[in-house]
Amino acid sequence: MSDVKKVAVIGAGAMGSGIAAQAANAGCEVVLLDKFEGVADKAVARMKKAKPTDVFNAGFMVSSNAKRVTTGTIDNDIEKIADADVIVEAVFERLDIKQETFNLIHKHAKKDAVITSNTSTIQIEKLVEGMPEDFKKRFMNTHFFNPVRFMALLEVIQGKDTDPAVFEQMREFGDKVLGKKVVKAKDSPAFIGNRIGVYMIERATKEAKDLNFPIEDVDAILSPAFGFPKLGVYKLGDTVGIDILQHVGQNLHDGLPTSDEFNEIYDPAFIEQMVEDKRTGRKSESGEGFYRVKKDDDGNVVTDAKGKPVKQAIDLKTGEYSDAIKSKFFKMNFKKKHGSYAKFFDSNSRAATFAWPVMRDTMLYVLNHAEDIAFDTLAVDEAMRAGFNWKKGPFQLLDEFGVEWFADKVRADGIDVPSLLEKAEKRGKFYTVEDNTAKIMTFDGSLMPTHREDGTLRLSDIKLKSKPLVSDMSASSWDIGDGVVCFEFHGINNMVDPTSLNVLNKTLKMIEDSNGKYKALVVYNEGDKFSAGANIGLVHMFNTLADNKLTRALGLSNFFKSKVYDFLGEFIFQGQAIYKAMREAPFPVIGAPKGQPENMALGGGCEILLHCDAVQSGPEQVMGLVEAGVGLIPAWGGCARYLERAQDAEGHKGPMAATMKATMAIAAPMEGMGFSAQDAMKKLWLRKDVDQVSMNPDHVLIDAKNRALSMTDNYTPPVEPVYHLPGKSGKAAIRMNVDTMYMRGDDPNKGVNHVDVKIADCLADVTTGGETVSQEQVESHVADHKDRVRELISASNDQETDVYQGIPLTEARILQLERNGIMTLAHTDTTSKRLAYMVEKKKPLREKHLDPMANPSELRNELERVSLPLRSATGKPLDGEAEERLQSMAKTSRTALNIAKKLGLA
Amino acid sequence: MNDTKAVIVDYVRTPFTKAAPPSWGKAPGKLAAVNPVDMQVPLINALLERTGIDPKHVRKVLTGCVHQEGSQGANIARMNMLHGKCNLPHSVTGTTLDMFCASSMEAITFADALSARNPEDVYIVTGVQSMSQVEMGGFNPMFSEDVLNSNPANFLSMGNTAENLVDIYDITRKEQDAFAVSSHKKMAEAQGRGHFDSEIVPINGISQDDGVRADSTVEGAGRLKGAFKNGGSITAANSSQVTDGASAVMVTSGAFAKENNLPVKAVILSTGETGLAPMVMGLGPVEASNEALRKANLTMDDIDAIEVNEAFAAQVLACVKEWDKQGVRIDMDKVNVDGGAIAIGHPFGATGARMIGHLSETLNRENKRYGLATLCIGGGQGKAVVIENPNYRGPSL
Incomplete structure (x- = not known):
């Protein structure tokens, strides 16, 4: 029923307004009517204003969806339902009131409109008692759950007179358009x-x-x-x-x-x-x-x-x-x-x-x-x-x-074992795998597939039927049919470590070398979170191993620390290089975050999506670059990608617009994050013209696969953008902003504290393009007019030229700055503390303000800027020595992660 | 010399180099990366060093700059004193002015007026423009709708105002290109003769103006198409160049200069200005100069050297023709003797001070007496300043 253009909802209580909002989220035109004046208006206003975390009120995925909702009263505006394709009754739970409403609806609705009730308690036959035949044919129950936007369940009940075709159309509408898990229930009290x-x-x-x-x-x-x-x-x-x-x-x-x-x-x-x-x-x-x-x-x-x-x-x-x-x-x-x-x-x-x-x-x-x-x-x-x-x-x-144990214990309690349980006892369990297919035993004792025939694809089904093409501890790649490969995170919280990068690297090569056998890549998993980013626990673990009482007593702390920094530095480069290789691969790559149940695509988990040709997202995907919360900055090309999008969106507004936008989105992740896919589109994490939303998270994989296949003909990888950034004077402007926020002494949970000042400065270095270009950097960092830039550098006393927006910078420049910035911060105590806190408490550390407050420029001066040797990623998967290093780091990580598991740390 | 008049005791500037706004996609200009404050501070320090005056005498820095946004925003005149390398103390105040192309000329006239009231104070006037960092028009051009509606010509581009003058005064393409070529030739020669050596302060190792095309020819210029109007004659070759640069002069009262034994380069005799129809803004110099001359009790015949800003060759020629109509004959040999904006470039904010400063250099070098600096201003204005060389030794025999 993708031809549902307009939905009418009668009753603007919690359920009615939630249903109206979800229909608006899905792109439908909506009419919301209530018995009393002003109620529908207030409901829409309440939902528009609600904070993203206020799940019972944040009915709109973005507040602009409210524009699709027209409000009114039943008495004055009932004719507005005349062209509605679906009409949902959500009035008071009283039969007489509902029937009054049905009569009104029947009078004004168009002939082929579908009419449903959101009743949670009244039987359908009672509801339609006395209604004309043509009404009964197009009537059914659609029982939504509160809050409608976030609760996936939609119970649908078919009346004995409901036209099966109508029932099926509405079921499809609920599934595909509203994105709900549609479950057919029997017409019994309170359904399932x-x-x-x-x-x-x-x-x-x-x-x-x-x-x-x-x-x-x-x-x-x-x-x-x-x-x-x-x-x-x-x-x-x-x-x-x-x-x-x-x-x-x-x-x-x-x-x-x-x-x-x-x-x-x-x-x-x-x-x-x-x-x-x-x-x-x-x-x-x-x-x-x-x-x-x-x-x-x-x-x-x-x-x-x-x-x-x-x-x-x-x-x-x-x-x-x-x-x-x-x-x-x-x-x-x-x-x-x-x-x-x-x-x-x-x-x-x-x-x-x-x-x-x-x-x-x-x-x-x-x-x-x-x-x-x-x-x-x-x-x-x-x-x-x-x-x-x-x-x-x-x-x-x-x-x-344990089915058998349970049945026995029930018997021991002197209770009769239900026949369904007896049937399950014979099999030993309800769920099983038969013919490589996940199945469940149903009422008559027979097995039915757990995946209903709904045209969607499930990775768990594929995993039962096949072996991975490539696999390591935290990631695997699967053949999902028609030449499409699926790269799956499966580490703890789907975090990314060298084993994951190793799999991705191998996968990219495999696809490219497959001679057309494989033609596209989808990045997808069915875990609770899409990915919580790089495995900082691993980093933290190495940090603590390197720097503790013993190593310090032995005077070996610096030695071990340098090994850790070396590992970290390489890990960062690997992520940059492999994400870049993925982006520039000669085949389409589609990111497919389900956005359910725990919604996170953060840090390195967000960065991988930013490097895809397109993203097919579930509606509630939360995404953003949150590295600042653990005392770091994004360094797997996240700054580069976001800057590129900010430039595209804001470039003509002068050199500061894109830089400021990128800096604020990354330095203040709680505001900069996207709290739903539609919100992510507003904030540039998803691109309006390129990325798409599958309203039903269960459809994300099949939609992503189809999207990938639609792009294989004449595919060309994206071009590296050129960056026009303001340099020093831009950095000065950012510093001024940050200082102002810091000096206000705002609640450190909401404002800027002394640690944030330093992080913002390392980030500003990246988003302003760095301060100067030296002779050595021209070749890889300057995108055009290299000779002129070399001239300027030679002429100057300091043998360098300032960066300004007229010197076009390459992506390699931004990536180098990212690495310098993250390593600078990685050397600080404050970052070590933030990392440790996050690993332990699973939430970011917010340090209290210093008393007295420090001078922000002194804070910045404390930072010892790390300047790593120049190194550019080639845009191809890692090979040779670099690949060997990756594989050896994967081995180390495997060992470390296994130890962590045994110690119950992971 | 009348001691109450303000005087110019020194003048310096940065090299003027071709700007490259990022939207052009061209190679970065030689001074394009230099922050506008970083352009001015060396000039201010040079003035202080060369004149040897105690900075405590400086009351204010007045800066001419157009499109005061981005790196040109936040009162860059004042920013100078907050710069770590500037030798002016924080007690010196700063004010940034915008009168479009006349900004630093205007700043000089303000210094002149302030000096009359405060003869013990020294004023440093700078002019600066980075057309690479803040493109012509600024980042967010916005205008009053009423102004547009009351006369669409109010927002005619500068080039189109020049095309208007071409039509009104019947100026041929050849005349314009010939004028342009002569500007380049004069500048090339002046460079060769070291006429700019005493005023240029190198920045970042750059010490030469780079806009001049010594080998430009009328034939070459003739190949370009009109840039503003279909079939028009105003081209890139016969228009001023887009440039990055800064200039600075030090203004004191005559009395102060005398007391402190400062060599005086020029006395500011008078200023003049005019407002006229925007669509013929190029004629601004005419009435502005006439007013300045009147106030100085001089005629055009008294003027020994003229600096007319070459916004467009056609616009200068139109002024000459208009004066001709008024019975005032302009001796072209006196005009822009070392080349003008077509060759040297026109960094809006810096041009006014450069013109007046270089005019004083010319008068001193050639032992001439009276000079007139004048320019046209977008929006329909004109500004002019008449100066006198106090070192004039009388006609040579």
């Missing part, structure tokens, strides 16, 4: 996701009350320890809204037979009281829910010794609040601690006494009712992963627990 999710919350609450477990403990146990989101159960409740919880619970209760296990434990009194007391969580005026911020008698927030607000947690029996404790189960990895989930559940640990009954009964609920709510077992796992962000769905969890 909420049915299971709310059951679990209810079950957990009962157990917590029975065992006197505080909610902090519940949240700590039902957590990433089981692949559930960090929020846990009660924080999730606060976030979603306790009124929603109550509402869904009520509807489940009403819709399900009394014999349903949910109704057996359903006890709404407490939650109903909370709603009555207006303690509905995040959305409530007081902000109170299961948790709240402590306030004193005057209503002021109470803070702890560190100035942080004190949190309080509710008692599930008394309804009273007390100061929240840090659960002793916080971040506990039960599986690792006990060796397996089974051993954990079998242990008599306190956590297990709670976790076992809750998980047992939740899994049993799934096993007993999966066929009531879904068309196959796969759909249940898909729904829980996409709708509740579970890392593993219930059937995957059962396999992890």
